[in-house]
Amino acid sequence: xxxxxxxxxxxxxxxxxxxSRLAEFRAMGLVALQLAVLGLVxxxxxxxxxAFQTRVVPLAFGGALVHHFLPARWRPWAFVALSLTGFMLxxxxxxxxxxxxLATVVLAWLHLPIPYWGRIAGWxxxxxxxxxARAGLFPVPWPGSIWPVFGSIFMLxxxxxxxxxxxxxxxxxxxxxxxxxxxxxxxxxxxxxxxDYGMFKRTYYDRPALQIYQTGIHWMVRGLTHLVVYxxxxxxxxxxPSDVTSGAELVQFLLANFALYLRVSxxxxxxxxxxxxxxxxxxxTHRFFFVASSFTDLWRRxxxxxxxxxxxxxxxxxxYPLAKKRGEAVAIVVGSAVTIFATWFLHSxxxxxxxxxxxxTMTDVLFWVLLGVFLVMDSLRERKRGRARPGSPETKTLRxxxxxxxxxxxxxxxxxxxxxxxxxxxxxxxxxxxxxxxWDWRATGLLAAALLxxxxxxxLAERIRPPAHEDRVPPTMWKSLxxxxxxLAIWAxxxxxxxxxxxDEARGVLRELRVAELNARDAAQLQRGYYEExxxxxxxxxxxWNVYVQRGSEWPNLQExxxxxxxxxxxxxxxxxxxxxxxxxxxxxxxxxxxxxGAYDKEPAAGTHRVAVLGPSYVxxxxxxxGYTFEAQLETRLNRERPVVGPARWEFLNFGxxxxxxxxxxxxxxxxxxxxxxxxxxxxxxxxxxxxxxxxVIEAVRKGYPLKYDFLQRIVDSVKATPDLTREELVKRLRPxxxxxxxxxxxxxxxLCRANGTRLVWALVPTPxxxxxxxxxxxxxxxxxxxxxxxxDLGDIYAGRDEKALIVADFDKHxxxxxxxxxxxxxxxxxxxxxxxxxxxx
Amino acid sequence: xxxxxxxxxxxxxxxxxxxxxxxxxxxxxxLITGGILDSLATVQLSxxxxxxxxxxxxxxxxxxxxLDTIALIGQLVxxxxxx
Numbered sequence: 001x002x003x004x005x006x007x008x009x010x011x012x013x014x015x016x017x018x019x020s021r022l023a024e025f026r027a028m029g030l031v032a033l034q035l036a037v038l039g040l041v042x043x044x045x046x047x048x049x050x051a052f053q054t055r056v057v058p059l060a061f062g063g064a065l066v067h068h069f070l071p072a073r074w075r076p077w078a079f080v081a082l083s084l085t086g087f088m089l090x091x092x093x094x095x096x097x098x099x100x101x102l103a104t105v106v107l108a109w110l111h112l113p114i115p116y117w118g119r120i121a122g123w124x125x126x127x128x129x130x131x132x133a134r135a136g137l138f139p140v141p142w143p144g145s146i147w148p149v150f151g152s153i154f155m156l157x158x159x160x161x162x163x164x165x166x167x168x169x170x171x172x173x174x175x176x177x178x179x180x181x182x183x184x185x186x187x188x189x190x191x192x193x194x195x196d197y198g199m200f201k202r203t204y205y206d207r208p209a210l211q212i213y214q215t216g217i218h219w220m221v222r223g224l225t226h227l228v229v230y231x232x233x234x235x236x237x238x239x240x241p242s243d244v245t246s247g248a249e250l251v252q253f254l255l256a257n258f259a260l261y262l263r264v265s266x267x268x269x270x271x272x273x274x275x276x277x278x279x280x281x282x283x284x285t286h287r288f289f290f291v292a293s294s295f296t297d298l299w300r301r302x303x304x305x306x307x308x309x310x311x312x313x314x315x316x317x318x319x320y321p322l323a324k325k326r327g328e329a330v331a332i333v334v335g336s337a338v339t340i341f342a343t344w345f346l347h348s349x350x351x352x353x354x355x356x357x358x359x360x361t362m363t364d365v366l367f368w369v370l371l372g373v374f375l376v377m378d379s380l381r382e383r384k385r386g387r388a389r390p391g392s393p394e395t396k397t398l399r400x401x402x403x404x405x406x407x408x409x410x411x412x413x414x415x416x417x418x419x420x421x422x423x424x425x426x427x428x429x430x431x432x433x434x435x436x437x438x439w440d441w442r443a444t445g446l447l448a449a450a451l452l453x454x455x456x457x458x459x460l461a462e463r464i465r466p467p468a469h470e471d472r473v474p475p476t477m478w479k480s481l482x483x484x485x486x487x488l489a490i491w492a493x494x495x496x497x498x499x500x501x502x503x504d505e506a507r508g509v510l511r512e513l514r515v516a517e518l519n520a521r522d523a524a525q526l527q528r529g530y531y532e533e534x535x536x537x538x539x540x541x542x543x544x545w546n547v548y549v550q551r552g553s554e555w556p557n558l559q560e561x562x563x564x565x566x567x568x569x570x571x572x573x574x575x576x577x578x579x580x581x582x583x584x585x586x587x588x589x590x591x592x593x594x595x596x597x598g599a600y601d602k603e604p605a606a607g608t609h610r611v612a613v614l615g616p617s618y619v620x621x622x623x624x625x626x627g628y629t630f631e632a633q634l635e636t637r638l639n640r641e642r643p644v645v646g647p648a649r650w651e652f653l654n655f656g657x658x659x660x661x662x663x664x665x666x667x668x669x670x671x672x673x674x675x676x677x678x679x680x681x682x683x684x685x686x687x688x689x690x691x692x693x694x695x696x697v698i699e700a701v702r703k704g705y706p707l708k709y710d711f712l713q714r715i716v717d718s719v720k721a722t723p724d725l726t727r728e729e730l731v732k733r734l735r736p737x738x739x740x741x742x743x744x745x746x747x748x749x750x751x752l753c754r755a756n757g758t759r760l761v762w763a764l765v766p767t768p769x770x771x772x773x774x775x776x777x778x779x780x781x782x783x784x785x786x787x788x789x790x791x792x793d794l795g796d797i798y799a800g801r802d803e804k805a806l807i808v809a810d811f812d813k814h815x816x817x818x819x820x821x822x823x824x825x826x827x828x829x830x831x832x833x834x835x836x837x838x839x840x841x842x
Numbered sequence: 843x844x845x846x847x848x849x850x851x852x853x854x855x856x857x858x859x860x861x862x863x864x865x866x867x868x869x870x871x872x873l874i875t876g877g878i879l880d881s882l883a884t885v886q887l888s889x890x891x892x893x894x895x896x897x898x899x900x901x902x903x904x905x906x907x908x909l910d911t912i913a914l915i916g917q918l919v920x921x922x923x924x925x
Binding site: 163164166167196198199202283284287296300304308311312315316317319320321323324328331332335379382383387389390392393394 | 874881885899
């Protein structure tokens with residue numbers, strides 16, 4: 001381990017030392033300022049998992065500031081303690097205890113005083129046993145959620161550790177070994193760069209501390225930028241393979257597919273940047289990989305840690321002796337073949353530990369074979385002709401930069417095609433991608449623009465190429481602001497406060513900056529590449545994702561998330577437009593009109609049959625992702641199956657909002673919010689809880705809102721319900737009027753719909769596992785019948801079903817995706833029995 | 843820089859950074875992680891060390907742990923020379 005270089009090792013506080021100490025405090029203050037902004041932006045933009053945003057980032061950033069002021073000898077142990085605290089915060093006591101126990105057994109075995117190969121054999125037996133358990137061949141007592149993180153730590157990093165153990169001189173440095181296995185970010189990033197153990201030890205505080213921290217901050221900002229760009233590519237440019245029919249779509253598909261790799265580089269920059277805060281001055285993980293000018297250049301730039309791992313453990317042990325005995329050309333061919341085989345196998349091995357199944361597809365095999373061939377060809381060419389090194393004068397000439405640009409265009413074109421092919425599930429689908437019906441000027445234009453950008457970027461990158469390890473000088477105020485301000489600006493503009501004056505299109509883009517996931521239905525159609533599967537924990541391990549989301553204890557409502565605008569009147573609240581939230585673990589977007597729905601114009605297109613759906617939180621889709629609400633599913637199915645003749649298209653508009661009562665629905669009918677969209681039918685979704693509409697009135701009385709309707713004012717006046725009364729007293733006085741209030745609300749809704757030429761349908765849709773009584777459900781039915789409303793009754797919808805399987809969670813009884821599917825299917829059937837509600841031609 | 847490190851620096855400048863400013867190549871400049879030495883160059887450097895200093899470089903010593911900077915390479919060579 002290198003000598004620790006830090007101003008804090010000053011032995012006494014003589015005047016010069018005091019000045020130095022003050023300067024150190026000032027510099028750490030600037031580090032703290034930048035970390036605070038980074039933390040704010042990570043939370044604001046919801047970067048990666050909730051566990052990362054709310055637990056690991058505050059722990060790491062706060063911990064790093066304390067860690068710096070500890071005596072140097074304590075720091076590695078403090079890092080281990082902090083990492084274990086991170087495990088505790090994410091996996092809890094039981095999960096962490098299993099980690100520690102498994103780690104203790106594995107590490108104790110590896111350090112037994114027996115021959116090296118004996119330890120390796122024992123380890124192999126242990127790994128095989130654990131692998132069998134990972135594959136589900138026998139049960140294990142630890143929670144399934146820890147497997148991906150365990151696999152990442154002990155099954156891949158262990159290979160490097162075992163290699164170094166063989167050549168280790170001197171006693172084991174336990175504090176560094178434990179730091180290596182329990183690196184804090186690993187707890188939330190199962191897909192982790194293969195950090196080299198030797199490098200990890202060697203670069204520990206080998207530069208002045210503040211310089212290392214500043215480099216780390218710089219890399220985290222870069223990682224954040226990659227993740228934001230990734231998000232925009234993901235939301236706006238990715239296409240499903242099935243959507244690719246024209247040349248322009250093919251170009252878009254291939255470009256976007258390759259660009260999705262930005263998430264890996266973004267995550268790795270965050271991970272390594274965060275480790276810098278604790279003195280681990282690790283090298284870059286990625287470097288201008290989109291503008292690589294040859295395949296060997298790409299191999300050196302993309303996932304550099306993997307390249308180093310392969311080179312150290314597989315390539316050099318084969319290449320070096322062979323080069324001495326049989327010459328460089330033979331060594332290149334054999335060494336590359338071994339390396340590519342190991343890469344292919346270990347990618348599958350990594351897939352197994354993270355996902356629990358092996359990856360074996362023909363497209364995967366072919367991808368690595370082709371890449372191997374290109375790598376060998378490039379290596380042999382470089383051996384013959386040589387290559388310009390960074391910093392050599394040749395690289396500064398325009399001719400060289402132009403040639404680099406042209407070569408980068410070639411490599412980029414081949415890689416985009418290979419990448420698209422690689423990520424196809426089958427060989428046939430991979431080949432089919434390239435069969436397009438048409439090629440027009442748009443395709444040519446898009447392709448030319450992308451390639452020109454790559455070519456220009458490659459030349460420019462060569463011209464401005466910074467040193468490989470960008471040691472940053474200790475922070476100054478100006479540099480701190482320069483780091484903090486751009487990311488703060490991205491974060492700020494993504495919020496309505498700044499973006500309200502922008503056009504709708506721009507607000508739509510800014511909304512997507514805040515949402516990590518695609519509309520889940522769209523996402524399901526997309527092609528999932530190797531890295532896309534591994535970096536998204538929510539996709540590959542629901543159990544681990546639940547741990548990261550920490551359901552139950554972190555379940556803020558929409559109001560707490562800032563999703564509602566208080567109206568200050570009887571309506572109480574409405575959804576804000578252009579929301580982009582993660583709500584109860586799912587993406588939650590609203591359109592320009594504040595509906596949890598897609599984009600709709602106010603005026604329906606000719607031939608469109610429009611239905612407005614009104615109701616409370618489960619109509620809004622609390623607990624399900626965008627696109628999975630029952631009204632959205634109903635709309636999709638109708639337009640897909642077209643079961644009746646008549647309309648060219650059906651549109652179901654979601655007017656559901658959390659805690660809306662029948663009284664809220666009456667208000668939005670009366671104030672024109674619903675009729676402004678000219679629906680042909682209004683479906684008022686009714687719940688047994690409608691029988692306590694008086695609760696809405698009670699809240700209005702307590703807040704002093706004008707009651708707006710004469711019948712409400714009369715009831716309230718008759719019982720002298722005033723704001724100074726307790727809630728219990730108001731309940732006692734107003735509850736007896738529930739029947740009257742609901743009847744009057746239903747009557748007025750029917751009148752309003754009649755006056756606007758719209759059909760009103762009352763649809764009773766109970767929620768699963770509900771606690772409201774059957775008597776309430778029956779009473780609400782009777783009132784709807786007495787008013788003469790057209791009715792759809794789904795009161796028996798859950799008969800014979802396990803209702804607990806249809807709710808979001810034990811502590812949240814909203815219907816889950818399956819519940820919404822059930823409601824959509826049943827409503828579909830009921831609407832078909834009433835074709836006039838679907839606008840069917842007689 | 844001691845004579846061993848100076849010899850290594852001269853070899854790198856002549857073989858891979860011809861015409862570059864020698865002052866830019868310091869004892870701590872990252873060679874492998876900085877992209878100056880690729881696998882082939884690493885092997886060529888190792889063979890040079892073997893021939894020039896009459897030492898034997900093991901395959902595992904061709905990694906960044908031993909060859910990433912001129913200082914590290916000098917340290918490796920010195921550890922193999924008879925004291």
